[in-house]
Amino acid sequence: MEKKENIKPALDGTVEYLPIKGLPQHDSVWGLCTGKDGNIYLADCGELTGGLSVFILRYKPAEQQLEYLVEVGPALGEPPDNGHATQSKIHYCLIPGNDGLLYCATHASGPPLGDPIWRPWNCWDDPARCFPGSYLFTFDPATGRIDNLGIGPVKEGTRAMALDEKRRLLYGITWPRNHLYIYDLNKKVYTDLGRIGDINPQAIFLDREGNAWTTDDYGFFLKCDAKKHQIQKLPTRCPHQPYRLGWHNVPYDVVPAPDWSCFYGTDWGYESHLWRFDPYCCPEGKIEDFGRAYGPKDFRTDLFLERWQVRGLVFGMDGHLYFTMRLGWEKPEETWLLRLDVKTGKREKVCCLVFGEHRPPAIASATPDFYGNLYFAEAGAAPSGIYIYRPKQASNKPDVFSFQDIKQWG
């Protein structure tokens, strides 16, 4: 694809598709964040082909340049051809620290070299093919140094993670057994708080007191107290369609409001709602439903979990909530970048994410740079890539956003 075909006009700006050509077999960018240095960091994962290790890359907004920083598996002593399920992914576990480090946990699902597929249930007691576990580590992008903290959850991956930098704690959720854990970075102590459900939440987020939040399988909020480290189930729950019981209504993506007064989120798959959650107003917290993220209010819930999936939530410099969604009621069905005015509820199409013959199977996550541009990670295509929305009003200086605006969860 020619360069000019990679950029297309969008509402109030342009969108660029940037394929990661150096990693032709890697198929998904799950972890995506904005570092303290203002650069964009991404984890390009190889989960559909056996024998691949996740890479950490950097995109420099100032230079519009992509760099391949580290092949994580070998750096952790787990080469991708060692016969185990590979250290193939960093899922929503690429967390920027105020100290400039990236706090990371590896994730599973990439097959051993030569195998066509891998599932943890099928290989749990297989000493050769099992996943050794999720490595917790820090990566210093300034020096390239990795500090390997060792395996946290044994035989499991970490699907989602949050960093409480003040208390030096990592909160993680394991896959497939769905345990919530805390890792104390100072004491180097791993504590398993036990199983929280059957469906993996894809987000665990922190309020300003350091309490960690996620939900159970039916969307009821779970609060892990910052001091007691006890899990409390609250009566507040994420919204769901009236004909559904709310099963599988775990959070997929959660972002802080621009003023950090509350949180905006969406579910994993079936509901396709957007919601606002205020944990501060009362002990139970308060949820407000924006309804279906886009389109007809009552479009059908598809049996295929991620068919209309809403993902990639990020606030733009205009204060609007940007997100992506496949518009299932339109022909052809395509994935669009959309935005919501959270004050008025108005929705707008920003750009159809089709570039030539290339369509993103899924968008995994999103983050802003300090100039006001928005980045969206692609999942399910090899090679994978990122999409960059550049609003017309974006600054030519990194003064629109700062690290204070960046969430410290995946």
Next chain:
Amino acid sequence: MGINAMYSEEQLQKRNWPQKPAIPVTDYCSYVTLGRVFNRALRLRQALSEPIPPGECAITSLCLASNGKIYGATSGRQSHLFVYDPAPQEDGVYDLCQLESCTAVYHSLVAAGDYLYGAITEGDNQGGLFRYSFKANSGKGKPCVAGEITYLPPPIPGESITGLVLDTRRFLLYGIGRKTGTLFCYDVSGEKLLSSVQLDRHGFFSETIVLDQEGNVYGCTGHNYFFKAQAAYLTLEILPFRLPTVAGRNLYNRLQAAVFHEKDNLIYGAGSADGLLFAFSPATGKGYTIGKATAAAGCPVLILGKDDCLYGLNGAREGMAHLFRYELASRCLDDLGILYASSEIPWHGYEFACGCLGSNGEIYFGESDRISHLFIYFPPYGR
């Protein structure tokens, strides 16, 4: 300032990347597909109540009572006694009571007539027994209501009791004192200790015991040799058969699950270290190893089904349990897979501690996770 890129795009593009093999992927389902698996949350039907809370709901004892209902006890911060009524108009779990000063009831719940007898394995009342009268809710179709619970003095003061079994013909209760390895016999009618014996002075004993039809007690002691203890008197006889395990792992092995098959006059069981299934004849003192169906260690549950098959679980704590079946007639031993239920609660069952047979041949498994459910397995009709 950042580091220079460690790899150039050109370098990476030239790398000989692995390719996805063209091997077709078929038969990759790891869940139980033979028979049907359901579960029930530990709450009233149609979510009329909150479930027993996480951290208090690990099911560690189960038994079938004479009224056709399944009674269970949980372990965790607090132990609960519950009943599951399989009647169509019920089909839910009733939390009968919290057991006083009790945090664990491990393999220690049995039914005798209109009563349940249980033992407190851990907690401030550790070592105590309790009797629960369910006469008030014994009728089929009657709604569940809490019966009367009576706490009985510990048969062996200071002990932690596990492994209760009941000789229903003689109304004698047998159990193991965990701390000292004491096997005891308790007269249910008179509610008094009849006899006791220490199994091994070095503390090498198993917490699982099983009765034959004469009421004799069998278990493992010493270096995992089977013993026979005479009914009521508990006169010990060490038998020549040893609990099978992988070579060199006897030290780690304990008898974890066992059932007595009256027709064959055989004890079937498995050890904790490797989950090797075996058969043992108390009459001849001889036995043999059957094998194991999965790579997982341990066997927390073994149930003799009404279809003359043994159903058991392989899998240890922090693992992923698999259900296996051993057909006694054909001697086929098969792994049936991981217990996954989509009704009532979509849920993978990974960790289990106990089980029992229901009155219609269904098998109940007690999940023992932070959040736990009562799993119900309906074996297939025919083979």
